[in-house]
Structure formats: structure tokens, C-alpha cells
Amino acid sequence: MKTPSKLNHLMKGAFHNLSIKRKLLVIVITSLAIAMLSASIFFVLYDRGKAQENLANNIELIAIMTGKRSSAALAFNDKNALRDNLETLRILPGYIAACVYDREHKLYLHDNLKGREHLENHATPCPQTPNTEKPSIIEGSEIRAIAEITRNNVIYGSLLIRYSLEEIEQRTKLFSIATFIISMISILITLLITRRLQGSFIYPITSLNAIADLVSQSQDYAIRAPLHSHDEIGNLVKSFNGMLNIIQQKHLSLNEAILELQQSSLELKSYAASAEERGAEFQQLLAGASHDLRQPLQAMAIFVDALKLSATKDQSQLVKKLDIAIENMSQLFSDLLDYSRLRSKQQANFIEGPVNLKQLLFKVSHEFEAVANDKNLFVRFRADDINVIGHSTSIERIIRNLLSNAIRYTETGGVLISCRRRQGGVVVEVFDSGIGIKPESLSTIFDSYVQEDRNFSGQQDGVGLGLSIVTRLCNLMHYSLEVKSNLGRGTRFRIVIPAPKYISTSAADRSDDAPSVANLIDQTLMRQQVLEDKSVCLIDDDPEILAQLHALLTSWGAKVSSADSLEQVHQLIPRYKRSAPDIIVSDYQIGVVDTGIDAVDLIRVACNHAVPALIITGISDETELQILRSQGYNVLRKPVKPAKLRAVISFMLNQ
Template sequence: MKKPSDNDPNEYGIGDLLGLGRQSVRKNYYPALQQRIDELEQERNRYKWLFENALHGIFQANLRGGFLACNPAMARICGYDSAEQLQNRIIRLREQLFFSASEFDVLRQELLDRGSLNARETRFRRADQSPVDVAITMLRRPDLGPEVVETFVADISERVHARQRLEQLNAELEHRVLERTEALQNANVDLRYQIEEREKIEKELVVAKESAEEANRSKDKYLAAASHDLLQPLNAARLMVSALQESSLPEKEGRMVRQAHRALEGAEELLADLLDISKLDQQAMNPDFIHLDIDELVRDLGEEFVAVATNSGLEFRIRSTSAVVRTDQRMLARIIRNLLSNAFRYTQQGGVLLAVRVRSECVRLEVWDTGVGIAPEKLKDIFAEFHQVLPNGAGGRQGAGLGLAIVERMVGVLGCQIDVVSALGRGSRFTLTLPLTTAARFEKTRQPAAFSALREGFDGALVLVIDNEPSVLESMQALLERWGCEVMAVQGRDEALSELARTGKCPKAILADYHLDDEKTGFDAIHQVRKYLGQDVPGAIVTADRSDEVRTLLRAQYLPVLNKPVKPNRLRALLTSFVTTLST
């Protein structure tokens, strides 16, 4: 469970374990094994995060001694302030951790005989010497030592207390039954009343038992919210609601659809913010520096907020100029987008200005608003996560308070600087300062939402949609058909090729999920479709995978990426660009 330190020269790293320690080996096997190293490193970070943030206790120990490693949840169960304190205090499991030494001996012998124990109930000794009821699952690790074990621990104190209470209730019930049985023998007149009373008590006991069991099941569940599993149904719901918005609905139903759309947007923003905060705090978000013209990026992002300004009744201006900077385009776009969202959120009248100013050695990107402003003494708090400064007139809490926390962390990753000045009742100005770069050539990666006017319809343009989730296919098809597209919806590469062969049609665009069944990818599906048709049909990847590896791979293949949940305006802009390119 304990990983080698990356800084200790006496310990081996992943590269050494895979045989990459020598220069000659790295040269021969680097392309294939480096990717595997990156995957192992990412997996190691993932399991490290799960180990440290698990709800249940986890430890590795020697049955003849003490702990080798333990997580914070284990320390909380045993009443210690930290995992380090628990590990230092407990040097003998038998006498110091287990409340009963004889019970430890039984468990130890059974573990040595069988190799594992599953959900065995026992009692541990807390820091204050009081017992705590736990359920342990132990696995022997002879590869690490003859008596080295790995153990998962769940605090079942509430379950045990509930069981004891039920036993007490049962005992009391039996006592009352005996009393009433004796009374019934002497008074037949009260027979029916006593029977009804007993049945009532038994029903209450069943309800109490079921409630206790349900509470216990809820307590023992892990909250395993993988980003992909959460984003898939959210994407399907977002697309379906967008399709409904394109329909002519009665006012009441239309209002309900709009409310559902806003709720989904809020859930999407919160989930994206939580994922980004987690990656940034783990230093798992690596910048991909390129040279780009900030004017192009600013104007593309500005067009995204034109509709926001219109719906809010606010004026929105952009003052930009060409300037080359070296930065991560995705992170910089997220910073600007968060600053603009924050500006519109706290501005009720007036407007917002997005400006680019070039100085001698730097580029200043400024976001001005005429909102409620921030008191000077509270400026230091605005970048804290889950914290919002809410002056009078702000309209109550809005969002989760993660937008500026993400901005501050990404600014640190990019090595630039952000400043803010504000006045209550007059507004705020956020200034992002980036070093100015001189470059004869730079990469231009236009974002799909860079169209000021989208076509009303697509005149029956055929769009091939590949996704292994039926709900996503159904939602995507409903939305695209509302836009006037003809949709060929399939669940994989082979099905796409079969359908194209059957119909003899050629799509004008391909939208493919990255992760398909049988470990196949949307990138491969697009490549095979293009090869079959003999045409470079415009294609894009739609994915919930936001990892740097996937983003870098798709960028190298010049494939646009739409992250799930898909924003309908970006999807429509992307399809418009595909159709426009083909028509020209």
C-alpha cells in the first residue's frame, strides 16, 4: 500500500520496475512502455486518492506487530487525530488494537488457515480505551510477509446498537406476552384486546427493524461517483431537454422544460467544478502549452456569452487585439469563461466588458462589470472554495462557490497572475496578466462555437452518431432531428459500416463517443468510416473522459472534442462548421 517516493534515490520508481532504468532500454521500448507508465501513474494516483478519502478504514499490518500503513478513516474509527498518530501508537495489534486478545488469536489462526476473512464482526480498542464495534474483511498477503494482511474496516456501532435494542424490544415483548397470557387465562373477556395489542406491538417491531436495516444499508454504501458514470446519464438528459426546447410546447410545459434545463446546467457546472478542483488539488491537470493568438480565443468565448447578455438584458462589449501568448488553451478558456460567468451572475444592470490590452512585455486580459461589487476586506476570501461573498443585492447564494477557486488554481498552473479591484455598488474588474510572446508561427485551434449566426436548419443533412449508450443515442437523435438533420444512430463501428453499406448513403458529419464497447474507440470508428467511404468526412469526438491523455491524442489527430454533457449551442455550431466547410 505504501508507494515508493519519487524523491528517494534508494527506492525504485515505476520506470525501474518496468525495466526502463537504463538509457538503452528506454530508447528501445520507450514509445510503448512510456504510455503504460503514464497509465500506471494515473492509476496509482487514483488509488492513492481512494485510499486517503475512503469512508471505511483501510490498513496493512503484520499480525505479529503493528500497522504498516493506514488511512485517515481508520484513525477516525479508533479515535485518533491522524493516521500517523494511530500508526505510531499501535505497535502490537493483539494487545493494543483488538479489545479481546483471545478473539484476535482465533481470527489470526483462521486467517492463517483460510487466507481471508469476510465481514467478520469484532471490537477494536479506541484511543480512550473504549470498545468500538467493527466489521472487518481481511486478506492475507504472503507475498509481503508470512503474516502481513490487508484489512477493510467498517464502523458498525449503530448496527450493533440497533440490534441490541431490537433484542431488548424482543425480550420486553416476550415478557409482556407472558404477562398477558397469564391474564388471559384468568379473564377470557379480555382475549381479543390482548391479541390485538400483541399484533400492534409486533407490527411496530417489524417497522423498527426494517428502518434499522435500511439505515444500516445506507450507511455502509460507498459513494463511488466516477466522472464517466455520472456524466453519461446527465448528457442524455441534457440532450433530451434541449430537444424538447426546440419543440412548440404549451406555456406551462415550456416553463417546466426551461426549469429542468437550468437544473441540469447547474448540476453539470457543479460536477465539472468538483472534478476540476479534485484534479487541480491532486496536481493531475497538466498544462499543454502552445502558441496562440489570444484575440481569436477571446472573440470565440465572447460569442458564447452573447445569448447570456441578451437574456439578462445587459450590455456586453468586447475590445480585443491580436497578441501571441504561450499557454494552455483549454485552461485559459476555462479561466475566462469562469470570470465572465461570475460577472454576469452578479450584475443586474449595466453591462460587462471583456478587454485585451497589450503592454510592452505582457498581455492584460480584463473582465469589467457593473455589478454589486465586493467589500475591500472580503477580497481575500473570494478565491476560497465553497465560499461566496454575498453583498446586499446579490440575490442570494448562486452556484457552489467553486468558479474563482478553479480560476486561482489554474492561474497558478499556467504561471500567470490575477488581480481584482472592486467597489461596493459600482462593480469589479478582474485582470489576468500573461507574458507576451513573439512567435512567427503558432497553432490555431478554433473552437466549434465560433459562429455568430447559426443556420436555422440543416436541410436533411445526414449525421452519423456512434455511441454505446442507447439513452444517449436516443437523446442525440431527437435533438438533431429537431434541427432538421437526418440521423443514422448506431452503437459501434461495425454497425456503422453495415448501415452505410445497406443504405449506400454518405454522412456529412460523424459524432462518435470515445469509449465504445469491446475496448474500441470513437477515433478508430471515424477512421474506419472514412476509409470505407474514401472521403475525409468531418468528424468529432463526444466524450465524458476529460483526461490529458485523451485530449492530447485527439488533438494530435485534429479531431474536435465535445465534452459530455454536450452543450447544444456548441454542438450546433460544430455541425454548422462541418456543413459550411462541405458546401464551400
């Protein structure tokens, strides 16, 4: 069943799809029908009200006159004379009954069309007491008029006359039929007149529509619409013809511009050829400049080497950092040359090889510590021991540019560099607590020579090439680059190195004869079987580590349920609602954004109690580890020996 709102929507849609001719007809007929209906209803109701009012006044007057004639009969207790007076009322067409009451408001005598009845008759059409509040009232389908019976200013009683409104009802029906017929005739006449007149109103519009279709199909902007009148439609035709004049002029100008562009294109081709020659000359100039700039760096390197011999213990650290900075600066010139080749669409021949990210990130972060300390900022470093296939200098340049930007736009707090395994690949991230980036600027910060105006009070040195170099180098090595920023809170740059570029250190260092983790079990502890029949939930996103820990815990007698992601933990929830695990052992990072804390909280909510949880993590920052412990989690830092893992689990289960 269609709701009123749907019906209303369908009616509007049907009306909008009508032609202008039919719309005009619908509007005129609907408006007239509403007006006639409203006027008819008002007229009928008004006539009914006035007729009732006049009839009530007449019956009230008859009651007064009859009461005066009956005053003597009531005063002398002459019922026969009183009955004769009441019987004269029967000639009234709507007469129902007449009731006489004495001065004590008790029914004395009554009369109706069924014949005379005495007071003792209980089937009386009169109420026991008269209603003296109003001279006349309308109750239901009748009028009741009341008049006092007085003589010489003495009240002897009252007279009540009941009168039917049937003649008013008949009058109302006749008037309703008459107004309906008049309305239909009026609508019919209006329909005929409207159909005769709407042609002269619609024809200019249909003519204008036909001209517009002809111009659209032929693309001939010299066509003009004929002017039929000087009203609003005539003004519309004039505006349409004026618009065609403008379009015709623009069309001619556009053709001229196309011819000019074709000529300019030929000239640009010749300019491009000469620009390519100048680009080659620029490459040679840049290479020569790079060579010349290396000379003072070489001198600086000699000076630093001399300082090493005479530097004190405190100075030696500064000299060492200066030596590293000079070496890195020398490599920057080579990267600038590579960037120039990328700008000129020349292929840079980067030789890729194994790169240890932990050593590389440590080297770069160590260099920037001095810059950060000058601004009272910290630089924290957190990385797993990971090897990838890549160009060491390019990766270092990427990290250095990101660190430089992070320190430049940070006034309080510091910068964090992290490197972790994620879903078969590697993620390198640079976090800062700086001023952040506006959302509308995130799409342009990687363009060349673009520096965002971030209302920063510090010095903004540089020319806007840093992030552009990062983007080009990431594209060259097929790394993905992501940025996320909260204005006023900080920014995170993420470099994702795909799985084909990742060398699994565990697979590279493990030999076929090396014993597995499951075999490294203390036999004395194994015989004790302290985990016998204990239910353990094991969570780790590394398949190899998950399999080894599963075998290890099973060998200790535990019943292990494994999950390598938060999604798989969700699948274990129905089982844990029936029977909760005795303990949860989870890696801290189990996905790109998910953590073991999320998994533990999910299981605890499902089981409705605090299941003991052990978090294993590679976090080296003791402050972050202390935060986890303060939240009520048992924490072990990688690598964890089996004996220690067993001892901690046994302690947690026996608490």
C-alpha cells in the first residue's frame, strides 16, 4: 500500500512530465474547482446558519404569543382552554410538541401530533423541568423555544415548544445540489474558454522550443526565433536571440583561436627541440658544479681528520658527528644530480642491493640529534633488524628529507622514526609533534618548489624540493608514500616497502640443521607439565613465529587456539563466550593499525572478566614499556627465551 508521501511524490512527478499546455489546463481547472468548492461550502453553511437563526427567532416569537394567550387559562386552571391554545400550534409544518409548566416548574400540560395526553401519561415528549437558561436553543435536529406565561406582571408558568429542523435539512440539500450543478457548469465553461485561449499563449513557447532544437542539431548560430508578442514570452525570445548573437560571435572567435593555437603548436615543437638541447647543456653544467662543490668538502674532511688527533674526549663526539655530516653532504650532490635526471626524464641507473634499515636509520637519526637539541627537541629511534633490497643512498635521502621537514616544523616535543614488518613487507614511519598540514594542502606538498604557508614562526629555509625528491625516489624504487596530518597536533609520513623488496632475516640466518624453538625446551620443566589442560589464546601476525610458539606451548601440555589477525580473533569469540581461555599470549603489533591490546580487550569483553594477558613486543623504549605495564599488562621484550616465557606464564597462572 502506497503511503501519502509516495502518492504525493508520484503526483508531482506526473505533473512535471506534462506539457505546458496541459499544465496550464490543470492549473486553471484545479484553481477554479477549489474556488467553486470553497464558495459553495461557505454559501451552504452560511444559508443553513441564517435559516436556523431565523427559524429559532420565529419559534421563540410564537412561544411568547402563545404564552400570552394562555396566561388567563393557566391562571384560572382552565385546561380545556389551554389545550385549545396548544392545538393551534399543530398547523406549523415542523411542530413536534408543546409543554406547559406551572410556577413551580413542574409539567402541567402538554400536546403533540399524536393526540392529547394528560399529565399522568408517562410517555410524554416533554422534559420534567424546562430549560430556562436561553429563550431558544438548537439540540440535535430540533429547536426548543421557551417563553414565560405572565399576567399583570405575575409569572404563572412557562411554555416550551419543540420544533423540527427537517425543513432546514431539505433546504440545505437543495442548495448543495444547486451549487454543485452551478460549479460543474462553470468548470465546463472555463474549460472550453481555456482550450480556446491557451493556443495563443502556448504557440510562442513551442515555436521557441523548435528553434532551440534546430540550432542544437544544425549548429547554425545564425538562426533566430520569430517575435510573436511583446509580453514576458516576447522578452524571453529577445533574450534567446541575444544569446545566439553572443554564441555566434564566440564561435567565430573560437575558430580564430584554434587556428592560432595550431600555429603556436608548430612553434612550440621547435622550442621543445631547442629546450632539450639546453637541458643536456644544463646536465653538464650541474655535473661540473657538483664537482666544484666537492672540493671545499674535501678540505673540510681533511680539517676534521686533523681535529681528530687533537680533540679531547668530549670534542671527539662532535668531531665524529661532523665527519658523518660531511660525508652525507657529499652524497647529497649526487642525489641532486639524480633528481635533475628525473626532471629531464632520464632514467637513473640505481644499483640496488641489501640495505640494513636499522643501521641506516640509526645513522641518519644520530646526525639529526644535534639539530633537534638546538631546538630542545628529542629524536627517538625504534626499528627491528630488517634487511631490504634497495638503493641505500636514495633510502637515506628519503629519511633525511622527512626528518629535516619534521624538525623544521616542530617547536615542542620531538620526532620518532620507526621501522617494522607489516603484512609481509616493511613500513618506515616518521612521526612529529609539529604544527601539522592543512587538509587542502596535502595534495600539493609533494610538488616541486612548493612550500606550504603553515603560519609557522620558525625559519623556513629550503626551496621546496625536499618532499618532491622523496616522491620521485619512492616512485623509482616502487615504494608507496602516505601522509596523515592533524592540524596543530603533528604529521606522520609512511613509506611502505613491498614484500618482494623485503629480506626475511629469520629465513636468511636460519640453517636447515638449526633446532626449532619447539626443540629448545628444558626437559625438567617439560616433565612438570604446568600447562597441562590449560587453554591458551596465541596471537601473532608472523606465520613462522606463530607456528613455532604454537608447537612450543602445545608441547608444554596447553590447548592452543591461534590467530594471526584481529579478524581471526573475532572468529574465536563464540568459542570463548562458552569457555574462556586461561591466558592470552599476544604480539603487540598484529596489523597495520591493530595491536594486541585491541585483541585482549575484545576477548575480555566477550568473556566478561579480566583474562590474564602477556604482551610480547619489540619496543625498545622503556617509557612505552612502562606505560603498558601500568595499564595492567604483563610485558616481555623480544627476543624471549622459552624458559623465561614458560616461567612468566606459570607465574601468571598461579597468581
